[in-house]
Amino acid sequence: MSTNNVTLYLKAEQNVELQSEDVYVKDIGKMTCSDEHILAKVKTLKLHHFKEGEPKRQVISILKVIAEIEKTFPNVTVENLGEIDVLVEQINVNRHKGPVQMVKIVFVSLISFFGTAFTIMAFHNDIGINEVFTKVYEMVMGQSSDGYSILELSYSIGLAVGIITFFNHIGGRRITKDPTPIEVEMRVYESDVNKALIETADREGKMLDVH
Amino acid sequence: MFIRQIFLALLGASAGFIVSGGVFTVLISVGLIPRFAGKMHIARHIFALEEMVVLGTLAGDFFSVFSDYGKLGEWVVSNQLFGRGETEAVWQAIGNVLLILFGIFSGIFVGCLALAIAEMLNTIPIFARRIGFRHGLGLAILAVALGKLTGSLIYFTQAVYLYG
Numbered sequence: 001m002s003t004n005n006v007t008l009y010l011k012a013e014q015n016v017e018l019q020s021e022d023v024y025v026k027d028i029g030k031m032t033c034s035d036e037h038i039l040a041k042v043k044t045l046k047l048h049h050f051k052e053g054e055p056k057r058q059v060i061s062i063l064k065v066i067a068e069i070e071k072t073f074p075n076v077t078v079e080n081l082g083e084i085d086v087l088v089e090q091i092n093v094n095r096h097k098g099p100v101q102m103v104k105i106v107f108v109s110l111i112s113f114f115g116t117a118f119t120i121m122a123f124h125n126d127i128g129i130n131e132v133f134t135k136v137y138e139m140v141m142g143q144s145s146d147g148y149s150i151l152e153l154s155y156s157i158g159l160a161v162g163i164i165t166f167f168n169h170i171g172g173r174r175i176t177k178d179p180t181p182i183e184v185e186m187r188v189y190e191s192d193v194n195k196a197l198i199e200t201a202d203r204e205g206k207m208l209d210v211h
Numbered sequence: 212m213f214i215r216q217i218f219l220a221l222l223g224a225s226a227g228f229i230v231s232g233g234v235f236t237v238l239i240s241v242g243l244i245p246r247f248a249g250k251m252h253i254a255r256h257i258f259a260l261e262e263m264v265v266l267g268t269l270a271g272d273f274f275s276v277f278s279d280y281g282k283l284g285e286w287v288v289s290n291q292l293f294g295r296g297e298t299e300a301v302w303q304a305i306g307n308v309l310l311i312l313f314g315i316f317s318g319i320f321v322g323c324l325a326l327a328i329a330e331m332l333n334t335i336p337i338f339a340r341r342i343g344f345r346h347g348l349g350l351a352i353l354a355v356a357l358g359k360l361t362g363s364l365i366y367f368t369q370a371v372y373l374y375g
Contacts, residue, residue, distance in 0.1 A: 104251040105259060112244060112263040114313050115320020117271030123234060124275040133276075136222065140215050152276050154220040158227020159272050160265075165228075166235050167261050181235075182261050186245040186254055193249065 005075050008033040008042060012062055012082035015194045017091045023048040023058070025065060028086045038076060042069055048088065048208060056090040059201035061209035085198045085207070231268070238264075241327040243320070322359065 012029040025031075026043035033039040045068055048058055062085065066078045124130075133152055137145045145151075168180045179187075201207045238244075244264065248254045274281040284306055287293075293301040329335065339348070366372065 101253060105253050105256050108244075108247045108251055108253065108260055109263040110312070110316045111247065111320050112260050113267035113270070114316035115324070116238070116264050116267035117274070118313070118317035118320065119238070119324075120234065120268050120271035121275040123230075124272070129276060130278075137219065140219055140222075141212075147279070148277060149219065150216050151219045151223045154223030155227040156269075156272050156276060158224035159231045160227070160269055161224070162228040162231030163235065163265050163268055166232060167265060169258065169261065180257075180261060181239045182244050182257055182264075185239055185242045186248060186257060189242055189245040189249055190254075 005077060006033060006035045006038060007077045007079055008039065008069070010062075010065070010078055010080045010082065012065070012080055012084070012086050014083045014085075014191065014198075015087045015089070017089050019091060021050045021090065022046055023050075023060070023088050025069065028060065028065060028088070029082050033076075038073060042073065042076065045069060045072060050090045057197070058088045059198050059207045060086045060088055061207050062086070063210045064208050067210045085202070087194050087197055087201075234268075235264075241324065241331055243323055243327050246323075246327070322356075325359070326355070 008031060010029060010031045016027055016029075018027055023046070024043065025045045025047060028047070031039065031043070033042070047060060047065060047068060050056060050058070062080050062083070065086075066080070069076060069078050133149075133155070134145065137149050137151055141149075164175070166181065168175050168178060174180075198207075244257075244260050245254075248257055248260060253260075284302060287302050288298055291298045335351075338344070339351075344351075
């Protein structure tokens with residue numbers, strides 16, 4: 001091992017999911033160092049062990065990581081360029097597979113389908129859409145409509161085009177390369193949840209930190 | 212006459228376009244579907260959920276705008292689809308199943324939507340902070356749910372919708 005001081009650059013991630021019971025330094029993010037030998041050794045430093053029956057979730061402060069590294073390698077300076085708290089979750093490989101997940105997808109799909117159907121019907125009922133259409137038809141054509149007119153048809157087509165433009169995909173195919181609004185919301189939601197979990201762990205003193 | 216029809220078509224299409232934008236902005240900004248997907252760990256299948264949102268809206272649009280063509284039960288019974296004389300009984304059963312499906316799932320959706328909107332306006336955190344409320348948030352949520360249930364039952368059983 002060289003006696004010269006080297007700097008190790010670390011880019012910690014906000015949330016990592018592991019399958020193993022042990023958490024190593026290499027799991028919490030990406031890192032680089034001019035000394036390949038030290039880099040390889042640092043990566044295999046153990047940070048935490050998930051015991052049986054304990055919560056499968058642990059927040060690790062970057063200070064703890066730096067302290068661990070500098071304890072074993074006193075001549076390494078750690079520069080963190082990423083997150084300052086890392087949420088580590090242990091997941092079971094086969095948890096999300098099989099019929100249970102299928103049932104969940106069907107369940108949420110049914111809620112989405114009937115829920116939005118109800119929402120748009122309630123909205124139309126609220127604004128009295130059929131009366132509005134009758135009035136508009138009379139104003140434009142000078143006579144009352146017999147049944148349904150082009151107005152209802154074009155409204156429905158407009159609604160469909162609007163939704164498809166909004167959600168940016170049709171039949172499983174993206175129209176442009178942008179993420180869809182729900183995908184964006186999904187990432188925002190995930191990041192909010194991670195932040196809340198980290199804050200809670202900090203407040204309750206359950207974070208793996210230096211003292 | 213023809214020009215007027217074109218005008219109506221343009222009017223209708225623009226109305227539909229703007230309405231879908233408005234309705235879905237609200238729906239997206241309360242973040243209901245990401246939350247469902249997050250809770251159920253099915254974020255990878257978010258495409259399927261979006262398709263269901265699109266299809267659900269179009270189905271709801273059809274049944275409320277073209278309600279005269281949406282009389283499914285009347286059509287089934289008048290065509291005697293499940294055999295002469297038996298169709299009424301069979302459709303009674305199928306119709307009830309459809310109604311239960313619609314009721315339960317749209318109920319879950321509206322329940323989540325109501326609380327999600329309340330949460331988006333930060334009603335609960337602000338109120339909890341004002342009165343120094345620290346423990347028993349679960350109980351408060353349960354009370355909200357029971358209150359909604361009671362209110363809904365009173366609304367339907369006492370026919371509140373008749374007098375506004």
